[in-house]
Amino acid sequence: MPESAEEMYARVVGLLGEGGRPPLPPTASWRTFPFEGEMLVRPLEQPVAAEPERHGADPAECWCTADPDRGAIWRDTTWRVAAPPAPTGLPLQLFLTPREHLDVTEMEAGLASSFGVMTSRLVRVMSALPHVGRVHFSQWGDGSTHLHVWFFARTARVRQTMGTFAAVWDDLLPPVPDDVWRADLRTVAAGLAAHGGTALV
Ligand SMILES: [Zn+2]
Structure with missing residues (x-):
């Protein structure tokens, strides 16, 4: 029996009370948790009537x-790898996107197979940077309809940036120096181009 949004909300409010706050999770005591001090979890908001429209629902309005090559550091006939406009807190934050306008639910088997190849290749190339300890990737897709998979490289031996809070640390830490970032982008683009496609930086 599925649980609707209203039923889920009612269950939570039934347990916590109207405006009640969930307790801090066990992860709040982890070394990787980025915050300290007195903290409150936000009360759960009531469900909205419908899913919000995402950017690019009309492909004519998509980036x-x-x-199409906004921020691209490499592309081939099927895929594009792009960087944000400026460095972030972790060494690299990159996006893998198909050149065709589609979401993850719309990939046919051939493209889905190619997605697997590209994902492992990009992780391998980013992981080969000598200062990178691990590369994480994730897909949320609540903002934009055009599939964009996030890849985060974290600095080796910085234990606080390990694990699921790496994306938050990426927002929190001061950006890496511009010249270091650009050199890493060139290395990754060249590493991808060694397997095909074109480096754009
Ligand atoms: Zn698009």
Whole structure:
């Protein structure tokens, strides 16, 4: 029996009370948890009537129509790897996107197979950077309809940035120096181009 959003909300409010706050999770005591001091969890908000529309629901309004190579460091006929406009707190944050406008639920088997190849290749190339300890990847897709998979490289031996909070540390830490970042982008682009496609930086 599925649980609707209203039933889920009612269950939570039934347990915590109206406006009640969930307790801090066990992860709050982890070394990797980025925050300390007195903290409150937000009360759960009521469900909205419908899923919010995502950017690019109309492909004509997607970034891939207006500026398809925005931030791209490498591309081939099927895929594009792009960087944000400026460095972030972790050594690298990259996006893997298909050149065609589609979401993860719309990949046919051939593209899905190619997605696996590209994912492992990008992780391998980013992991080969000497200062990188691990590469994580994730897909949320609540903001944009055009599939974009996030890849985060974390610095080796910095234990606090290990694990699931790496993406939060990426937001929190001061950005890496611009010249270091650009050199890493060039190395990754060249590493991908060694298997095909074109480096764009
Ligand atoms: Zn698109």
